[in-house]
Amino acid sequence: MMKNNILVHLALVLLLLSGIIEAQHEPHWWGNRNTIVHLFEWKWTDIARECEEFLAPRGFAGVQVSPVAENVVISGRPWWERYQPISYKLVTRSGNEAEFADMVRRCNVVGVRIYVDVLLNHMSGSHEGTVQGTGGSVANPNTKDFPAVPYGEIDFHPSCEIYDWNDRFQIQNCELVSLKDLDQSSEWVRERLVEFLDHLIQLGVAGFRVDAAKHMPAEDLKIIYDRVRDLNIAHGFPRNARPFIYQEVIDHGHETVDKYEYSPLGAVTEFRFSEEIGGAFRGYNQLKWLRNWGPEWSFLPSEHAFVFVDNHDNQRDGGNVLTYKNAKQYKMATAFALAYPYGITRVMSSFDFQDRDQAPPADENEQILSPQFDADGACVNGWVCEHRWRQIYNMVGFKNAVRGTEVSNWWDNDDNQIAFCRGNRGFIAFNGNGWDLKERLHTCLPAGVYCDVISGALVNGKCTSKTVVVDEWGYADIDLRADEFDGVLALHVNAKL
Structure with a gap:
């Protein structure tokens, strides 16, 4: 006893x-x-x-x-x-x-x-x-x-x-x-x-x-x-x-x-997060492999991982790590980090x-x-002040809008063009190739017209840049040219016109 x-x-x-x-x-x-x-x-x-x-x-x-x-x-x-x-x-x-x-x-x-x-x-x-x-x-x-x-x-x-x-x-x-x-x-x-x-x-x-x-x-x-x-x-x-x-x-x-x-x-x-995401968006690894991003890459479990594209130390160390000095790739990597549900995310402001x-x-x-x-x-x-870059603070809004949802409807071109949904609340596409992404893809979103929060923003009910029409079945024509300023397109329910 x-x-x-x-x-x-x-x-x-x-x-x-x-x-x-x-x-x-x-x-x-x-x-x-x-x-x-x-x-x-x-x-x-x-x-x-x-x-x-x-x-x-x-x-x-x-x-x-x-x-x-x-x-x-x-x-x-x-x-x-x-x-x-x-x-x-x-x-x-x-x-x-x-x-x-x-x-x-x-x-x-x-x-x-x-x-x-x-x-x-x-x-x-x-x-x-x-x-x-x-x-x-x-x-x-x-x-x-x-x-x-x-x-x-x-x-x-x-x-x-x-x-x-x-x-x-x-x-x-x-x-x-x-x-x-x-x-x-x-x-x-x-x-x-x-x-x-x-x-x-x-x-x-x-x-x-x-x-x-x-x-x-x-x-x-x-x-x-x-x-x-x-x-x-x-x-x-x-x-x-x-x-x-x-x-x-x-x-x-x-x-x-x-x-x-x-x-x-x-x-x-999780410092390996910085290294691997930097390598992928620098073109050293195909974006299609990001489909199982997280512990399968030998990262910590999501609830234990504190993640970042760069920090105040490793942005000064070179190597694979992306920084504000690689602006287009940096914004793409940050958008992925904020869109994919893995880890506790911190963005850098340098x-x-x-x-x-x-x-x-x-x-x-x-x-x-x-x-x-x-x-x-x-x-x-x-x-x-990377946190004041429109493409980054609007992705913070995307991350808030899709909180609690999982990745679904992953699409890739077997190379460096990828897209996925976050439940029925968000959709994002990336073009890491040297040619245009033109595809009709399932966005998982309710029918309507959405503002792309990367090329612009929803301001007073109007979109300042690219809009995307989602049909009644959730499909949309996604057009992301290789020569665009940013290699990302992102839609979410709070950016619906």
């Missing part, structure tokens, strides 16, 4: 833990919204305004913001200085704590959630002598002295270099590009990290992107995640809601430390860069510039 009671108790504990774990895969979106945008290096005041004036009206679900903790000031102000914290004060080039709190509140009010890029693995890298932070703190990274936390040498792993990426010990105990590696098994370190995350939750954030998660043992992260408080009901979250967690784990396949170790704790960045280390747009005093917009709403002063 005693043994049976113990087994029942263990089962209940496991069930409870399972509930906590599964809850941390929930992004807490409003309504049918389901796309996050990374406003990379934007100021808090600008994000607040963007939530109210652009993101909410166009159905974006959330914003990933750059790291919020005080970082070391580095000559030339490269973007990666934000990934070298020296304290947990909320003062960066994006703004101070009051501005951050105001941004979170204003974005929550209009239903746009905020997810913070957090640095739990490390503090600043090596620098000569005492360094100054963006909030006025000082530190000596070489001696692992960070008095504003405070952290001292005892709170870090002994210094060593990662030179063997097949060695688990080195990956999780040595220093990633000289960044001082915190010891997450230390109770003092855990308490400081939980305090930091709790403070952000109290201010109303919905969750976290955990940078360099691969470099911390999953068992240590689980302890930290489980201790973090529930989301703040004062910001519209339900009681007992757990923060959404997505973890940066770079896994190209056959890794010693792999993505599956972290997926029970929260979502995981600044223009000519070299890997380049700082975000700034004035002569190294203060980050606010984005400026032309008459069409596109950014013009060094910011790229």
Whole structure:
């Protein structure tokens, strides 16, 4: 009897833990919204305004913001200085704590959630002598002295270099590009990290992107995640809601430390998604093979996968990854990512860069510039703002319109022309060939006239560009020429004239 009671108790504990774990895969979106945008290096005041004036009206679900903790000031102000914290004060080039709190509140009010890029693995890298932070703190990274936390040498792993990426010990105990590696098994370190995350939750954030998660043992992260408080009901979250967690784990396949170790704790960045979708739309793989996109490509299960065409790191690394610099193919890949029901999707919003280390747009005093917009709403002063490209934000609307439906009626020409339905709510076609796509295809849509939301938009009941007539049986003549500005045509029920 005693043994049976113990087994029942263990089962209940496991069930409870399972509930906590599964809850941390929930992004807490409003309504049918389901796309996050990374406003990379934007100021808090600008994000607040963007939530109210652009993101909410166009159905974006959330914003990933750059790291919020005080970082070391580095000559030339490269973007990666934000990934070298020296304290947990909320003062960066994006703004101070009051501005951050105001941004979170204003974005929550209009239903746009905020997810913070957090640095739990490390503090600043090596620098000569005492360094100054963006909030006025000082530190000596070489001696692992960070008095504003405070952290001292005892709170870090002994210094060593990662030179063997097949060695688990080195990956999780040595220093990633000289960044001082915190010891997450230390109770003092855990308490400081939980305090930091709790403070952000109290201010109303919905969750976290955990940078360099691969470099911390999953068992240590689980302890930290489980201790973090529930989301703040004062910001519209339900009681007992757990923060959404997505973890940066770079896994190209056959890794010693792999993505599956972290997926029970929260979502995981699926970097192979970027590589494979980039290869397909660059023409290295036929689009017809995208029919079974997802786990059959050795990706994570959909509910565990956090996906993107590019991110702030890999857009600077070359290879197969598409970026704003390959505009037509980039828009096609992004449209596919938003149209095909796989993973939790984030779109990138960049600044223009000519070299890997380049700082975000700034004035002569190294203060980050606010984005400026032309008459069409596109950014013009060094910011790229892919999320403001019509072809991308209209696909966010498509994704919202078809939420909850599956792929059906897949068609391809046995090469690089493909099309499919999303239930009876959406239809999309792609032309990756050097010749025109002219086919009569089943759109699955109710009869009527639809506006193509790629070549134009439905504005005040009128379509600004191409329209498509769907007959009573759901068929339509699809015409997508090889020389068109975009290689996509997309229709959905909310774009019916």
